[in-house]
Amino acid sequence: SQTIHQWPATxxxxxxxxxxxxxTVEGTxxxxxxxxxxxxxxxxxxxxxxxxxxxxxxxxxxxxxxSRPQDRQFILSSKxxxxxxxxxxxxxxxQGRPSSYNSPLHxxxxxxxxxx
Amino acid sequence: xxxxxxxxxxxxxxxxEVNITCSHNNIATNDYITWYQQFPSQGPRFIIQxxxxxxxxxxxxxxxxxxxxxxxxxxxxxxxxxxxxxYCLVGxxxxxxxxxxxxxxxxxxx
Numbered sequence: 001s002q003t004i005h006q007w008p009a010t011x012x013x014x015x016x017x018x019x020x021x022x023x024t025v026e027g028t029x030x031x032x033x034x035x036x037x038x039x040x041x042x043x044x045x046x047x048x049x050x051x052x053x054x055x056x057x058x059x060x061x062x063x064x065x066x067s068r069p070q071d072r073q074f075i076l077s078s079k080x081x082x083x084x085x086x087x088x089x090x091x092x093x094x095q096g097r098p099s100s101y102n103s104p105l106h107x108x109x110x111x112x113x114x115x116x
Numbered sequence: 117x118x119x120x121x122x123x124x125x126x127x128x129x130x131x132x133e134v135n136i137t138c139s140h141n142n143i144a145t146n147d148y149i150t151w152y153q154q155f156p157s158q159g160p161r162f163i164i165q166x167x168x169x170x171x172x173x174x175x176x177x178x179x180x181x182x183x184x185x186x187x188x189x190x191x192x193x194x195x196x197x198x199x200x201x202x203y204c205l206v207g208x209x210x211x212x213x214x215x216x217x218x219x220x221x222x223x224x225x226x
Contacts, residue, residue: 036216041218042218043203043216043217043218044216088157090159090160104150107159107160107161109157109158109159110157110158112157
């Protein structure tokens with residue numbers, strides 16, 4: 001069966017420090033991968049998605065970037081964190097084409113980031 | 117993606133049926149309706165999806181009228197553990213840009 005791993009679970013970082021959140025998926029190949037952010041009491045905001053290695057689409061201009069160095073690895077990064085980067089970050093995957101038409105999203109357990 | 121509107125919150129008691137209605141007046145012909153459940157400090161979990169009429173699984177039922185401009189998620193005999201946020205999404209399942217609204221916070225009381 002497929003599993004998704006996301007780490008760390010919680011992170012406290014000072015303003016101006018770098019960030020690296022990692023997400024890996026097991027049990028599937030060529031998945032579509034996603035990074036979402038959720039502010040307290042709010043819905044999920046799509047940040048990045050990827051349909052293949054090295055293919056990244058950004059939905060929201062911001063202080064963050066994403067990379068996909070391997071088929072089942074998705075990394076969210078920042079060179080210098082801002083206070084506004086605090087939030088709950090979620091990685092998700094779904095089946096890639098041609099199966100994606102009927103495939104729901106599967107989420108990891110998230111990373112709670114606090115920028116101080 | 118079609119815009120969706122759902123209640124901000126709903127309260128219920130253990131053993132009752134909870135029905136959450138989502139409005140999506142501009143749903144497109146090929147759009148599907150998908151519901152997710154999210155517990156605090158966890159990622160959303162897929163519950164159910166459908167295109168028309170009624171879909172049922174071990175967790176919930178989804179009712180979609182003929183005009184498809186709304187849908188209702190039905191949770192039978194809820195328990196305290198069903199307290200969560202429920203999101204309604206409408207769009208092509210193959211659409212990469214899946215964003216979630218604020219959802220409906222369901223609180224189940226003893």
